[in-house]
Amino acid sequence: MMYISEQQLYERLQSGDAMAQKALYAKYVGSLTAVCSRYVADADDVKDVMQEVFIKVFTQIASFTFRGEGSLKAWLMRITVNTSLTYLKNAGRLSVVRDDTQVADIVEDEEPDAEGVPPDELQRMIMRLPDGYRTVLNLYVFEDKSHKEIAALLNIKPTSSASQLFHAKALMAKMIVEYKRTH
Structure with missing residues (x-):
């Protein structure tokens, strides 16, 4: 064509x-x-x-x-x-995650370097995040939305958006560290 x-x-x-x-x-x-x-x-x-x-x-x-x-x-x-x-x-899958037990044992250091982690593995890690975390992370990182814009889209408070992003990044950091430890 x-x-x-x-x-x-x-x-x-x-x-x-x-x-x-x-x-x-x-x-x-x-x-x-x-x-x-x-x-x-x-x-x-x-x-x-x-x-x-x-x-x-x-x-x-x-x-x-x-x-x-x-x-x-x-x-x-x-x-x-x-x-x-x-x-x-x-589908009832866009609930904000309020259970902080999922972020226990989070790496407290600065964000780990994702270099050396294949893009398809990073995508799998993102897909393993709870729906609320994943949605906020995607809107913030890929769609370049502010917490105020995300809050309006998802009918949540901007502070909830920021919290979801923090927890999403923390879980991603934990998964990246674990991946690097085993590969």
Whole structure:
């Protein structure tokens, strides 16, 4: 398939071009699935969420305003994150973790260096975090959201967001130290 710019793709989508829908899907399904997978742990659930994402994209494309190259992808990412969060909320899996027993024996030193830990292993570690921790970590680190923005998205207090992030980082540090000790 020849290269098509976001603007060309957007214009073709606006006119209801089915080939443009296929092209959009082919171009972005991988990166959007990766984003969804950061929030939703189960592979079958990821497939369900991604189906919902593309239904929303194709039914809401008329509400999108093209603002230059990169804006379509940003819009797609936002829909993916929001749909993933909605899924977690509706599944009752987006509760803030209040049990501090999971962070017992946390490494008190500075954050361990993740260098030498393969990216797929880091991803597995992130997926082992409780849903609340993982969601806040993803929103803060990957989506560059502030604690105030995260609190608004998740209907929690900003201090709860900060606490979830602290505990997520602490558990990640513990897993990294353990990985390095055994590998």
